Amino acid sequence: MTTASSESLLTALIERLAAADIELKVSQKKVRNINFRLKPYQLAVSVPVAISAKQVAQAIDKRVDWALDQHKQLLIRHQRQQQLSSMNPTVAHPILLWGKAQSLNLNEHEKLVYYRQQLAKVMPELFDKWQPIIKAKAKETRIKKMHTRWGSCNTRAHRIWLSVYLPAFPIECTEYVIVHELCHLHHANHSRAFWQTVETAMPEYKQWHTMLAGKAGKLD
Incomplete structure (x- = not known):
């Protein structure tokens, strides 16, 4: 081998x-x-x-x-x-949507349902925006409850997953994750060429990368 x-x-x-x-x-x-x-x-x-x-x-x-x-x-x-x-898993808490506090009080299950709905609304428009710029197209996009990453790309199937937790952050973070994963369709690793492709498409990507980097998820 x-x-x-x-x-x-x-x-x-x-x-x-x-x-x-x-x-x-x-x-x-x-x-x-x-x-x-x-x-x-x-x-x-x-x-x-x-x-x-x-x-x-x-x-x-x-x-x-x-x-x-x-x-x-x-x-x-x-x-x-x-x-x-968990002392009381049904307790409701205020939530963030696209980085802004909402007047909603939702428990964990309700929050995930809400985030999934909100992310599903914006994904088609955001992929339509960035795919021509990066000159790469995902054949399938999915939302998943991912605990270890913000996004993931199956380069063979051209399938991209986004974390259901992304709507808690400014929408630019979601755009960055989409850019990141679409660039993997050109470069399967995190080589210098990969990061150059990301920066060419989104010069300010480091701001959103840094915002997500301190959280639990990662990018693949």
Whole structure:
């Protein structure tokens, strides 16, 4: 397996995990063996410093099916724990819409329904705005309750997911995420060429990138 094919396999594995809302995090550590740790919304992989990309990709490939299967059960336990630890999950709280406080008081479930509706309203217009600029077109767009990222792109299927939590931020943040993911249709990684493409399309992108960077989600 060549370096290029190893990278291609790893990209495919990242996309497969991302489709299940699982972030792949690979870290080099002073360990003898490749170690896997599955967490809610994340597969953490510790690899020895002196190991090839081919070995890493092949090892992860062997564990992806296990991770996808076990993650479903892990989430059930995690969600139960969250429910037990919450004093009153039905309490309503004021919310933000496009970065501005609203007079609405919604509980968590109602908030997600509201955010999904608001995001669905603006997505067609925003994709129509940015796709001609970037010269890339998504064949399918989806909204998902993602805990580890603000957006995700399946470069093979030209499918883009946006986080349901984006309407809490200024709408420019959503536009930036759309730009970011559309640029992945030209560059599958976060190379210098990728960031140059983002900046060409949206010169002020760093402002919105910084605003989202301090939050829980990431961009892929």
